[in-house]
Amino acid sequence: MEDNKICTGPLMIALQYNDLFDLDKLSTSTNTDALPKGRAFTFIKAVQTVNERLVDQNKTESLLFEVILIAKECSEEFKRKIVESVKHYGLEIGKFYFCKKEELINTLQSNKVKLFVSTDRDAVYNALHTGIPAALLNDQADHHILNKLKVIFSGDVIGFSEDTLDSLSDFGFSETQIETFKAAKIRMKEFAVLIGQMRRKFGLENSPLCTCVLTVWGSRNICATALKTLREWGLDADEAFCLAGAPCRPILAVVKPHILLDGGLHNIPESQ
Structure with missing residues (x-):
């Protein structure tokens, strides 16, 4: 890259x-x-x-x-x-x-x-x-939540290497879906670099821009790798959540992100 x-x-x-x-x-x-x-x-x-x-x-x-x-x-x-x-x-x-x-x-x-x-x-x-x-776009029912722009990056997509992304087939993901995740990782870097430059213009406190990493399927090591990779891209995440297979909807309901950069990972299977 x-x-x-x-x-x-x-x-x-x-x-x-x-x-x-x-x-x-x-x-x-x-x-x-x-x-x-x-x-x-x-x-x-x-x-x-x-x-x-x-x-x-x-x-x-x-x-x-x-x-x-x-x-x-x-x-x-x-x-x-x-x-x-x-x-x-x-x-x-x-x-x-x-x-x-x-x-x-x-x-x-x-x-x-x-x-x-x-x-x-x-x-x-x-x-x-x-x-x-x-x-x-994530569902934001409350039109009064305007103080921060909240963006979630997929720790699974970012933290897995291209080779280990193939292991997601063990969780029921198709070859087409896995290819989408690989394409998504490349695209995520492009946006993360830009949003990182913008985020650094604000201090650590009271920033109107909040970035999160959400690892749904991967281990804590995958989450740590995702955070490290984002740092290498110039973006320090404000929050990180490692679910290790637990349902992600409760976290999304609390964090209330505006957008999910996940390549569809958090929406498949629908049982999540």
Whole structure:
């Protein structure tokens, strides 16, 4: 892997409009209402908090999050509804793209997106396999949790070597899933390097950016290796959890991360 490089430009993040807004609730709203808040709402608000703190510290700061919103082709009226809803909630969206589903990956690549977030596991999978760092949006029911951006990295993916990742077949993971984890590790480094540079701009206390390592299947040694690897990438995790096979949902319910960089590991099998 290449040496870490200092990033001086914006850190581009992309998400889809059906994650930012809850389209299932449209039937209960009127034409004059803003679109209902979706699962990505608290994530975007937390991203804005990080940006605000960075600018407060340095008015000329250039390493800031920039958000791209991608929507499917729709009527001009609904396009205006999306833009107006973004303004209504005070969301800072840098660009809007209205495109066909098959144009999603090309849109992400052409904008040099450093992180694509989605509730759609297939979309996350496709992004990872085309060289785009991607993460799964975690459910944040409380829209008032805005003070910190919380990111979880998979200790299993990072801590296992490429060879030992193959041993996950013993836990029932398929060859396709294991290949996804291998691709995810490469993509995780790209994002971890950037987020590490951003995290170091804050002190140890009262940072608006919190990073965690969650090891679901691996041993304490795997967790320790993951922490060491992240440090080598320039990121010191704020918290670490080693579950050794225990269900991860109770931890997620307590930590309440906004996104999971796990390659799907924490969601398979569903019994977890």
